[in-house]
Amino acid sequence: MATDVKASGDVGAGDAGRDFIRDIVKADLDSGRIKDVVTRFPPEPNGYLHIGHAKSICLNFGIAQEFGGRCHLRFDDTNPVREEQEYIDAIKRDVEWLGFDWGKHLYHASDYFEQLYAWAEDLIRAGKAYADDQTPEQMRINRGTLTEPGRNSPFRDRSADENLDLFRRMRAGEFPNGARVLRAKIDMASGNINLRDPVMYRILHAHHPRTGTQWKIYPSYDFAHGQSDAIEHVTHSVCTLEFEDHRPLYDWFLANLKVPSAPHQYEFARLNLTYTVLSKRVLTRLVQDKHVAGWDDPRMPTLAGLRRRGVPAEALREFVKRIGVAKANSVVDANMFEFAVREVLNKTAQRRMAVLKPLKVVIENYPESQSEELEAVNHPDDPAAGTRKIRFGRELFVEQDDFMETPPKKFFRLSPGVEVRLRYAYFITCKEVVKNDKGEIIELRCTYDPATKGGNAPDGRKVKATIHWVSAKHAAQAEVRIYHPLFAKPDPRGGEDFAADLNPNSLDVLSDARIEPSLATINSGEVIQFERQGYFCHDVDSTPAKAVFNRTIGLRDSYAKDVAKG
Numbered sequence: 001m002a003t004d005v006k007a008s009g010d011v012g013a014g015d016a017g018r019d020f021i022r023d024i025v026k027a028d029l030d031s032g033r034i035k036d037v038v039t040r041f042p043p044e045p046n047g048y049l050h051i052g053h054a055k056s057i058c059l060n061f062g063i064a065q066e067f068g069g070r071c072h073l074r075f076d077d078t079n080p081v082r083e084e085q086e087y088i089d090a091i092k093r094d095v096e097w098l099g100f101d102w103g104k105h106l107y108h109a110s111d112y113f114e115q116l117y118a119w120a121e122d123l124i125r126a127g128k129a130y131a132d133d134q135t136p137e138q139m140r141i142n143r144g145t146l147t148e149p150g151r152n153s154p155f156r157d158r159s160a161d162e163n164l165d166l167f168r169r170m171r172a173g174e175f176p177n178g179a180r181v182l183r184a185k186i187d188m189a190s191g192n193i194n195l196r197d198p199v200m201y202r203i204l205h206a207h208h209p210r211t212g213t214q215w216k217i218y219p220s221y222d223f224a225h226g227q228s229d230a231i232e233h234v235t236h237s238v239c240t241l242e243f244e245d246h247r248p249l250y251d252w253f254l255a256n257l258k259v260p261s262a263p264h265q266y267e268f269a270r271l272n273l274t275y276t277v278l279s280k281r282v283l284t285r286l287v288q289d290k291h292v293a294g295w296d297d298p299r300m301p302t303l304a305g306l307r308r309r310g311v312p313a314e315a316l317r318e319f320v321k322r323i324g325v326a327k328a329n330s331v332v333d334a335n336m337f338e339f340a341v342r343e344v345l346n347k348t349a350q351r352r353m354a355v356l357k358p359l360k361v362v363i364e365n366y367p368e369s370q371s372e373e374l375e376a377v378n379h380p381d382d383p384a385a386g387t388r389k390i391r392f393g394r395e396l397f398v399e400q401d402d403f404m405e406t407p408p409k410k411f412f413r414l415s416p417g418v419e420v421r422l423r424y425a426y427f428i429t430c431k432e433v434v435k436n437d438k439g440e441i442i443e444l445r446c447t448y449d450p451a452t453k454g455g456n457a458p459d460g461r462k463v464k465a466t467i468h469w470v471s472a473k474h475a476a477q478a479e480v481r482i483y484h485p486l487f488a489k490p491d492p493r494g495g496e497d498f499a500a501d502l503n504p505n506s507l508d509v510l511s512d513a514r515i516e517p518s519l520a521t522i523n524s525g526e527v528i529q530f531e532r533q534g535y536f537c538h539d540v541d542s543t544p545a546k547a548v549f550n551r552t553i554g555l556r557d558s559y560a561k562d563v564a565k566g
């Protein structure tokens with residue numbers, strides 16, 4: 001299991017003042033209201049985790065680490081229709097990858113189904129829950145609206161005995177789906193709709209990933225959540241703002257049941273990012289409708305997608321730390337996330353040369369039979385990363401974009417008659433442009449100055465550009481996948497019509513890239529800086545015949561520009 005001690009950054013124990021939730025925890029510890037802090041991360045296993053969940057994970061696990069408490073991983077698996085083992089496995093993998101360890105504290109709401117059932121019977125006996133036979137449509141109409149109170153169900157005043165009998169028969173599987181529900185008897189006129197006799201149990205003849213077909217009824221999220229926290233002695237039940245209106249109900253159940261502890265719920269603002277939709281429902285649709293290649297498609301904001309794209313877990317933790325935890329909803333600029341990614345990769349990624357769109361260069365005064373080894377630095381700021389040998393020869397590839405036949409004024413790279421530096425190698429001058437029948441440039445004839453080996457001229461003359469290159473004979477071929485934002489708008493619609501805002505050009509595949517030979521055999525997932533291009537990660541789709549690289553991120557901010565081009 002992952003144990004990354006750096007997960008909480010350099011924050012010391014009891015780092016109050018970083019956000020209002022940590023302030024509350026600190027105050028509760030200082031006042032002695034609690035002895036140890038217990039938090040939990042409670043995903044529903046109905047999809048993969050996304051970058052928004054990373055915020056919640058870092059917050060809950062981070063607080064536990066910083067204050068010497070513990071954080072549980074609990075699956076809120078109360079809806080078997082949408083939940084799958086694949087999601088459970090993926091969620092565990094992603095939390096570990098992010099650098100957190102739940103130790104032995106892995107739980108499921110389904111662990112508590114028997115206890116929850118017993119509590120439901122207690123409420124029935126106390127006259128605080130009833131079986132309702134209204135149709136879903138009638139229930140909806142009678143619930144009222146924000147401005148109108150609801151109406152009592154005609155079944156609200158059944159006797160406890162009758163309710164108990166019906167509820168037991170619901171459990172026994174005597175009734176079809178939707179025939180009736182069990183509701184809490186609270187207040188149909190409450191200003192808070194969540195308190196208008198909320199559903200506690202529904203009939204569902206469905207296979208559950210953990211309990212199989214044992215149960216014919218399943219608790220609602222609202223009936224399971226707070227009591228699960230209480231069973232686990234969670235002290236601070238941290239969730240996103242949309243549950244603020246559920247807190248009175250959460251507290252009502254805890255007050256009306258003999259629960260073993262009294263957790264408190266605190267709400268914080270969920271993460272929203274520009275150009276990104278963070279809704280599991282939409283992400284599921286993206287996968288199901290094949291807008292992307294899968295949950296781990298590198299364009300997805302899922303943790304699996306970000307990992308495959310080459311985003312380091314450290315960058316996610318750092319990003320979450322920087323955005324902080326607030327009480328008001330806001331949208332974070334995606335460039336801020338990219339900034340954190342670049343910052344980590346700039347430190348950690350080794351440098352190599354790769355030519356994404358190759359243009360052949362022939363050095364006319366370099367002997368045909370000759371080639372030589374030159375020394376290249378693996379990381380400019382980290383001497384410990386060492387150096388490597390790269391092959392130079394008569395035939396090279398440079399980037400098509402680094403040449404212009406008739407350059408505008410500010411173009412200082414290669415063009416006819418102009419001298420540039422080849423990184424780690426020599427100065428070259430372009431002498432002639434070779435074209436095919438269609439008038440396309442297919443080759444540059446150049447000369448090199450042998451006295452400039454290593455990249456400096458003994459006579460002190462300067463060149464205005466340094467470009468990257470690979471040896472045509474020694475380079476390996478690769479496919480490079482360039483990703484652009486999945487959505488073309490900074491504020492994409494997250495509802496049913498999400499597809500209208502998709503960026504039609506979110507993926508460019510460059511199938512004829514040329515890379516330093518050593519890159520063909522690096523580890524999957526390893527991130528490298530291709531000099532002057534960005535950060536790239538070796539993808540699992542690679543084969544012995546052809547390496548595949550994902551561009552994790554370019555060297556500079558790209559969001560607005562990228563989409564404009566797309």
Ligand code: ATP
Pocket residue numbers: 041042043044045051052053055056238239240269270271272278279280281
């Ligand atoms: P949906 O995306 O459909 O709203 P969900 O992400 O809320 O579903 P859960 O599995 O219930 O699904 O989420 C687990 C936890 O992660 C919850 O405590 C939830 O509050 C938190 N969470 C979910 N989305 C975000 C987000 N964007 N930012 C911060 N926390 C989030």
Ligand code: MG
Pocket residue numbers: 044
């Ligand atoms: Mg949720």
